Amino acid sequence: xxxxxxxxxLEEALKExxxxxxxxxxxxxxxxxxxxxSWNVSRVTVRKALDALTREKLLxxxxxxxxxxxxxxFQRSMTGIMSFSELCRSQGRRPGARTIxxxxxxASKEIxxxxxxxxxxxxxxxERIRYADDVPVSLETVWFPxxxxxxINEDLNNNSxxxxxxxxxxxxxxxxxxxxxxVYANFDVAHxxxxxxxxxxxxxxxxxVDNHRDISCISHQLVVGDKLRFxx
Numbered sequence: 001x002x003x004x005x006x007x008x009x010l011e012e013a014l015k016e017x018x019x020x021x022x023x024x025x026x027x028x029x030x031x032x033x034x035x036x037x038s039w040n041v042s043r044v045t046v047r048k049a050l051d052a053l054t055r056e057k058l059l060x061x062x063x064x065x066x067x068x069x070x071x072x073x074f075q076r077s078m079t080g081i082m083s084f085s086e087l088c089r090s091q092g093r094r095p096g097a098r099t100i101x102x103x104x105x106x107a108s109k110e111i112x113x114x115x116x117x118x119x120x121x122x123x124x125x126x127e128r129i130r131y132a133d134d135v136p137v138s139l140e141t142v143w144f145p146x147x148x149x150x151x152i153n154e155d156l157n158n159n160s161x162x163x164x165x166x167x168x169x170x171x172x173x174x175x176x177x178x179x180x181x182x183v184y185a186n187f188d189v190a191h192x193x194x195x196x197x198x199x200x201x202x203x204x205x206x207x208x209v210d211n212h213r214d215i216s217c218i219s220h221q222l223v224v225g226d227k228l229r230f231x232x
Contacts, residue, residue, distance in 0.1 A: 011049040019089040083162035096131035115145040142219045173208040
């Protein structure tokens, strides 16, 4: 039996349906009664899930008519948790990914200390180019502690890492801390992102806490700022 609350399971399922386009903007979603029946949960549980999605501006309730997928494009605060794939879809763009590296590697002292790793242990390291409408917009490096060794065998080309963790391993991130600064592309990064060397990039270093209250992911994104929009 899943430890995830029923309302959260329903909320995530509806969110995925919205962001994937299964429920396009302006479409009415199933009624509370229909969702209650199909999910075999109470209307209170359904209402709790719908309330959360309404607060995120993914849904709009119209008195006397029902609940609809919001027409507006979704803004995303950098203080929240949203995968790159979700961010792209929320801005009407098609996400993509190409894996450059998926290995075990020695980690820095700082990362070892955050994960509680010994000096002998190696971290799981994933490096990917992220695309929006086939245009490279971000170079992403992610570190996980050794217990995430299963990720080495996952196909993360054009797949959401967050979705893999949530749907297949029952894990998701609840909050994060970020350090954002302006940096400049070196030769290798410029090659991957299709920009000139020394092109300005947004560097986003994140430390994420999962639903078990563990620090389980540290990431570093180098983003071409004129190709992707963030809000803070």
